[in-house]
Amino acid sequence: MMTKISIQFHAGRDEIATWVAGWAQEFGLAVAVESFFPKYSARLCSIDGLAAELDGLSDTSRVSLGLMPMDLSAASALDFMRTNPNVLTVSLGMQSQAELREATLSAMTDDSESIRIWQAIRVRLKGSLLSGSTVVNPTFGAGQRTKGHYYSAGARELAKRGVRLLAPAGWNEYRLDD
Known part of the structure:
Protein backbone atom coordinates (compact mmCIF):
# COMPACT_ATOMS: atom_id res chain seq x y z
CA MET A 1 0.00 0.00 0.00
CA LEU A 129 7.84 25.79 11.43
CA LEU A 130 5.43 28.38 12.80
CA SER A 131 1.72 28.37 11.99
CA GLY A 132 -1.32 30.59 11.85
CA SER A 133 -2.42 33.10 9.26
CA THR A 134 -5.32 34.44 7.28
CA VAL A 135 -5.55 33.60 3.60
CA VAL A 136 -6.88 36.57 1.64
CA ASN A 137 -8.19 36.99 -1.88
CA PRO A 138 -6.64 40.37 -2.69
CA THR A 139 -9.09 41.07 -5.50
CA PHE A 140 -12.19 40.90 -3.31
CA GLY A 141 -10.65 41.31 0.14
CA ALA A 142 -12.32 38.17 1.48
CA GLY A 143 -10.25 36.29 4.05
CA GLN A 144 -10.35 33.10 6.05
CA ARG A 145 -8.31 32.18 9.12
CA THR A 146 -6.16 29.09 8.55
CA LYS A 147 -4.39 27.28 11.39
CA GLY A 148 -2.78 24.77 9.02
CA HIS A 149 -0.60 27.26 7.17
CA TYR A 150 3.08 26.71 8.01
CA TYR A 151 5.99 29.09 7.57
CA SER A 152 9.59 29.43 8.67
CA ALA A 153 11.12 32.15 10.82
CA GLY A 154 12.82 33.43 7.67
CA ALA A 155 9.50 33.66 5.83
CA ARG A 156 8.11 35.62 8.78
CA GLU A 157 11.00 38.08 8.48
CA LEU A 158 10.42 38.41 4.74
CA ALA A 159 6.72 39.11 5.38
CA LYS A 160 7.63 41.77 7.95
CA ARG A 161 9.73 43.45 5.24
CA GLY A 162 6.73 43.51 2.89
CA VAL A 163 7.30 40.35 0.85
CA ARG A 164 3.93 38.83 -0.08
CA LEU A 165 3.49 35.16 0.91
CA LEU A 166 1.47 33.59 -1.90
CA ALA A 167 -0.20 30.26 -2.57
CA PRO A 168 1.72 27.90 -4.91
CA ALA A 169 -0.41 29.17 -7.81
CA GLY A 170 -2.94 31.95 -8.23
CA TRP A 171 -3.19 35.18 -6.29
CA ASN A 172 -4.29 34.20 -2.76
CA GLU A 173 -2.05 35.76 -0.14
CA TYR A 174 -1.23 34.62 3.39
CA ARG A 175 -1.11 37.29 6.09
CA LEU A 176 0.65 36.08 9.22
CA ASP A 177 -0.87 36.40 12.68
CA ASP A 178 2.06 38.09 14.38
Missing part, protein backbone atom coordinates in the same frame (compact mmCIF):
# COMPACT_ATOMS: atom_id res chain seq x y z
CA MET A 2 1.33 3.43 -0.95
CA THR A 3 1.96 5.92 1.83
CA LYS A 4 1.61 9.63 1.07
CA ILE A 5 3.64 12.20 2.99
CA SER A 6 3.14 15.91 2.40
CA ILE A 7 3.34 19.37 3.96
CA GLN A 8 3.09 22.81 2.35
CA PHE A 9 5.00 25.73 3.83
CA HIS A 10 6.61 29.08 3.14
CA ALA A 11 10.40 29.27 3.54
CA GLY A 12 13.20 31.00 1.72
CA ARG A 13 15.35 28.96 -0.60
CA ASP A 14 18.36 29.56 1.65
CA GLU A 15 16.54 27.93 4.57
CA ILE A 16 15.39 25.03 2.40
CA ALA A 17 18.98 24.47 1.19
CA THR A 18 20.18 24.31 4.81
CA TRP A 19 17.45 21.84 5.81
CA VAL A 20 17.95 19.59 2.77
CA ALA A 21 21.73 19.53 3.27
CA GLY A 22 21.24 18.54 6.92
CA TRP A 23 18.81 15.76 6.05
CA ALA A 24 21.07 14.45 3.29
CA GLN A 25 24.06 14.46 5.64
CA GLU A 26 22.24 12.83 8.55
CA PHE A 27 20.53 10.07 6.58
CA GLY A 28 23.18 9.55 3.86
CA LEU A 29 20.83 10.59 1.06
CA ALA A 30 21.53 11.26 -2.58
CA VAL A 31 20.39 14.70 -3.75
CA ALA A 32 19.19 15.66 -7.22
CA VAL A 33 17.95 19.00 -8.47
CA GLU A 34 15.52 19.48 -11.33
CA SER A 35 14.85 22.45 -13.55
CA PHE A 36 11.50 22.47 -15.34
CA PHE A 37 12.04 25.54 -17.57
CA PRO A 38 13.19 26.51 -20.10
CA LYS A 39 14.11 22.86 -20.76
CA TYR A 40 13.72 19.97 -18.31
CA SER A 41 16.92 18.70 -16.69
CA ALA A 42 17.84 16.59 -13.67
CA ARG A 43 21.30 16.40 -12.15
CA LEU A 44 22.99 15.20 -8.99
CA CYS A 45 23.95 17.87 -6.49
CA SER A 46 26.51 17.77 -3.72
CA ILE A 47 25.52 18.87 -0.24
CA ASP A 48 28.05 21.69 -0.52
CA GLY A 49 26.51 22.81 -3.83
CA LEU A 50 22.92 23.06 -2.62
CA ALA A 51 23.02 26.71 -1.58
CA ALA A 52 24.19 27.76 -5.04
CA GLU A 53 21.68 25.45 -6.76
CA LEU A 54 18.78 26.94 -4.78
CA ASP A 55 19.92 30.55 -5.02
CA GLY A 56 17.06 32.91 -5.83
CA LEU A 57 18.44 33.44 -9.34
CA SER A 58 18.64 29.71 -10.04
CA ASP A 59 16.20 27.91 -12.33
CA THR A 60 15.93 24.93 -9.93
CA SER A 61 12.28 23.93 -9.49
CA ARG A 62 12.52 20.83 -7.31
CA VAL A 63 14.97 18.98 -5.07
CA SER A 64 14.75 15.21 -4.65
CA LEU A 65 16.26 13.08 -1.92
CA GLY A 66 16.77 9.35 -2.28
CA LEU A 67 18.06 6.40 -0.29
CA MET A 68 19.21 4.76 -3.51
CA PRO A 69 20.97 6.14 -6.58
CA MET A 70 18.57 8.11 -8.76
CA ASP A 71 17.97 7.62 -12.46
CA LEU A 72 18.69 11.02 -14.05
CA SER A 73 17.86 10.04 -17.63
CA ALA A 74 14.28 11.36 -17.40
CA ALA A 75 12.97 13.58 -20.18
CA SER A 76 10.35 15.26 -17.96
CA ALA A 77 9.40 15.82 -14.31
CA LEU A 78 6.73 13.12 -14.55
CA ASP A 79 9.23 10.71 -16.11
CA PHE A 80 11.65 11.44 -13.25
CA MET A 81 8.99 10.46 -10.69
CA ARG A 82 8.15 7.29 -12.62
CA THR A 83 11.80 6.19 -12.66
CA ASN A 84 12.46 7.29 -9.05
CA PRO A 85 9.25 6.35 -7.22
CA ASN A 86 10.69 6.32 -3.70
CA VAL A 87 12.16 9.83 -3.56
CA LEU A 88 11.19 12.64 -1.20
CA THR A 89 10.72 15.89 -3.12
CA VAL A 90 10.72 19.54 -2.18
CA SER A 91 8.91 21.55 -4.84
CA LEU A 92 10.28 25.04 -4.46
CA GLY A 93 8.12 28.11 -4.38
CA MET A 94 9.15 30.95 -6.66
CA GLN A 95 10.99 33.65 -4.73
CA SER A 96 11.63 37.27 -5.64
CA GLN A 97 12.20 40.54 -3.81
CA ALA A 98 8.40 41.07 -3.72
CA GLU A 99 6.92 37.55 -3.44
CA LEU A 100 7.47 34.11 -1.95
CA ARG A 101 5.31 31.22 -3.11
CA GLU A 102 4.55 28.18 -1.00
CA ALA A 103 6.84 25.14 -1.19
CA THR A 104 5.78 21.50 -0.78
CA LEU A 105 7.62 18.54 0.75
CA SER A 106 6.08 15.30 -0.49
CA ALA A 107 6.55 11.62 -1.20
CA MET A 108 4.40 8.65 -2.20
CA THR A 109 6.00 5.25 -1.76
CA ASP A 110 5.50 1.73 -0.48
CA ASP A 111 9.18 1.27 0.48
CA SER A 112 9.23 0.83 4.28
CA GLU A 113 12.71 2.30 4.84
CA SER A 114 11.90 5.37 2.72
CA ILE A 115 8.60 5.83 4.59
CA ARG A 116 10.38 5.72 7.93
CA ILE A 117 12.94 8.36 6.97
CA TRP A 118 10.53 10.60 5.03
CA GLN A 119 8.11 10.65 7.97
CA ALA A 120 10.95 11.55 10.34
CA ILE A 121 11.97 14.43 8.06
CA ARG A 122 8.39 15.67 7.80
CA VAL A 123 8.01 15.62 11.61
CA ARG A 124 11.26 17.59 12.01
CA LEU A 125 10.28 20.09 9.36
CA LYS A 126 6.83 20.66 10.85
CA GLY A 127 8.37 21.05 14.32
CA SER A 128 10.66 23.82 13.05
